Amino acid sequence: DGGITQSPKYLFRKEGQNVTLSCEQNLNHDAMYWYRQDPGQGLRLIYYSQIVNDFQKGDIAEGYSVSREKKESFPLTVTSAQKNPTAFYLCAASTGTESSEQYFGPGTRLTVT
């Protein structure tokens, strides 16, 4: 089955700790994205990558970091610098053309206390 996997589904961390969220895709898509979703708000773009070894900041990149060493993997690190990290994080992939739909993973709900 082609798709996007994110693990774990739920993640709990103490304040001050860095945490890495995984995202793997076997769709062979060039572009990958990380979004954050908060109640009552639209998806907000954190980072995106259109090719391996290249990525761009989105609207809310502060306090986050990513890497794209392989086409199929795009992990997101939530650092201790992120002021309000508790949220639902969604990873997506697309072929990268402007009209292409984005395919989403199941999401990771991160709670930081």
Added chain:
Amino acid sequence: GQNIDQPTEMTATEGAIVQINCTYQTSGFNGLFWYQQHAGEAPTFLSYNVLDGLEEKGRFSSFLSRSKGYSYLLLKELQMKDSASYLCAVIDSNYQLIWGAGTKLIIKP
């Protein structure tokens, strides 16, 4: 600034028809998507419009008017499983996807 407006919540009856509106003010326009998202799950693609007019796909249809900055998603023969949030997203002139906050649709028996 860029802005996409959708109603926060709508309620409809099983078997009925509902129209969810989306208005947008963006820097340029290169297409509009509708996605469905069940609570706690990933959004899934419903439709894509880039030209004016109506696109029909089974029980779901999507309409676009570029001159009015307006789209709607029409759901017919509503089923309980249609209870979800419906997200409108616009591709701007930089080919960035701008997302609305979504409309939570509640279906009652």
